[in-house]
Amino acid sequence: xxxxxxxPFEEYRxxxxxxxxxxxxxxxxxxxxxxxxxLRWSAADRSAVADPKAYLVRITTNVALxxxxxxxxxxxxxxxxxxxxxxxTSPDVAENAELSESVSMAMLVVLETLSPLERAVFVLKDVxxxxxxxxxxxxxxxxxxxxxxxTRARKHVEARRPRFEAGGTERRAATERFLDVVVGGDIxxxxxxxxxxxxxxxxxxGKVRAARRVIEGVTKVARWLSKVVGQPYRGVEPEDMRIRxxxxxxxxxxxxxxxxxxxxxxxxxxxxxxxxxxxHLVANPDKLTAVAEGRTLSM
Numbered sequence: 001x002x003x004x005x006x007x008p009f010e011e012y013r014x015x016x017x018x019x020x021x022x023x024x025x026x027x028x029x030x031x032x033x034x035x036x037x038x039l040r041w042s043a044a045d046r047s048a049v050a051d052p053k054a055y056l057v058r059i060t061t062n063v064a065l066x067x068x069x070x071x072x073x074x075x076x077x078x079x080x081x082x083x084x085x086x087x088x089t090s091p092d093v094a095e096n097a098e099l100s101e102s103v104s105m106a107m108l109v110v111l112e113t114l115s116p117l118e119r120a121v122f123v124l125k126d127v128x129x130x131x132x133x134x135x136x137x138x139x140x141x142x143x144x145x146x147x148x149x150x151t152r153a154r155k156h157v158e159a160r161r162p163r164f165e166a167g168g169t170e171r172r173a174a175t176e177r178f179l180d181v182v183v184g185g186d187i188x189x190x191x192x193x194x195x196x197x198x199x200x201x202x203x204x205x206g207k208v209r210a211a212r213r214v215i216e217g218v219t220k221v222a223r224w225l226s227k228v229v230g231q232p233y234r235g236v237e238p239e240d241m242r243i244r245x246x247x248x249x250x251x252x253x254x255x256x257x258x259x260x261x262x263x264x265x266x267x268x269x270x271x272x273x274x275x276x277x278x279x280h281l282v283a284n285p286d287k288l289t290a291v292a293e294g295r296t297l298s299m
Contacts, residue, residue, distance in 0.1 A: 008052035009041050014298055015053075016060045021297065022123045023064040025084035025108050027290040029071065033063045057130075058138040061120055065139075068116045075112075079206025081214050083280055084108040085287040086248045086265045087297040100250025102127045103297060105280040106269035108249070109201070110161045118153035125150050126157075174274035175252045182254065182266065183243060185229040190222040195275040200224060205284035208234055221279065233263055248291070255291065262288040 016037055020030035037060045049055045075082050084105060101107055111119050120139065124130040132150065136143040174193070181189045200221045204210025215221050230238050236258035244255045246265075254266040265288070269278035282288070 009038055009056065012053055012056050016056055018297065019057060019060055019123060019128065020064045021087070022102065022108070022111070022127060023061070023119060024068055024071065025112065026287065027085050027087055027295065027297075028286075029067055030064075033060060033067055036063045054134060054138075057124075061124065061138050065116050065120055068119070072116070079204075080210055080212045081201045081203055082112070083201055083203035083282050083287070084112075084249070085290060086253070086267070086282050087290050087295060089247045089250050089297050096250075103249045104251055104269070105249055105267045106278055107157075107161055109280075110157055113160070114153050114156060118149050118156070121146055121149040122153035122157065126154060170274055171270045172252055174270045174276070175268055178268055178276045179245070179252060179254050179266070182225060182229060185226050187222050187226040190225055191218055193276055194218045194221060195271050195273070195277040198275075198277050198279065200279045200281070202281045203284050203287065205286060207285060208283050210281070210283055225279070234258065236263065249297070261292045264288070265291060 013034065016034050017030050020033040021027060024030050024033065037056060040059050040063075041056060044055070086105070087103075089100070089103065111122065114122065117139070121135055124135045124138070125132065130138075132143050132146050135150075136146040139146060178193045181193055196218050197216070198218050198221050200211070200215040202210040202215075211224065215224055232238065233241075233256075240259055241263065242257045244257065246253055246255045248255070248265050248267050251267050256263045256266070264281055264283035267280045268276045269280070271277040
């Protein structure tokens with residue numbers, strides 16, 4: 001006989017993970033939050049739960065908030081630039097422009113600059129479309145204060161992550177051109193596809209070779225990329241590496257693999273002129289587990 005407590009939780013598990021991942025930026029932390037939410041759900045009095053979905057989202061949001069507050073201190077002492085943990089995404093995510101943008105590396109980097117409460121409100125309202133009244137109930141705050149949090153968060157995000165005028169197909173084509181050029185390693189062609197104010201983020205977490213600070217400017221970024229392409233990395237010779245095209249966080253990406261698993265992922269952010277304005281390279285082995293396991297973020 002199936003467990004009546006398990007059925008509603010399993011029905012909404014992917015939603016809960018999606019909320020937690022956008023709140024925290026790592027699959028490992030999100031999975032821990034979902035597991036904690038399950039424990040709380042298991043101990044709940046079912047007769048007092050009128051809406052299981054709302055109840056589970058509320059639990060997950062508050063557990064994620066507590067965890068976000070605790071991990072922020074660790075991220076302040078992180079070695080080098082901090083980037084979210086990449087996750088493979090399915091074609092349906094890539095085809096939905098709003099959905100793919102909500103999990104893009106660029107968006108998750110911007111969400112890191114919000115306060116925990118602002119991030120919670122933005123994720124629930126702007127990504128998942130929850131009304132302010134429900135968010136206020138979930139956070140145990142007044143609707144007026146939640147609206148203020150939402151307004152501040154939205155202005156902050158829009159200032160740092162303006163919406164594209166070009167369509168998703170054009171952005172994808174621009175990204176594909178960049179990935180082609182990176183594989184070729186031609187510095188002159190690289191400079192043609194990079195925006196003048198492009199930034200390069202390399203997350204090695206102090207565990208593998210990576211730039212310790214964000215690299216800025218088309219010349220410096222092009223030189224760095226052309227220099228590392230075709231070089232040994234983590235003891236793996238170039239001829240033993242495999243470069244695969246995959247979708248990561250709703251965007252075309254390069255997955256660089258060695259004999260023992262992933263060495264890194266490369267994703268980019270494209271501006272209104274379809275030039276690359278940010279490159280995100282994740283090489284920290286701790287953040288490649290989900291990719292290595294083939295886990296897919298479905299929503």
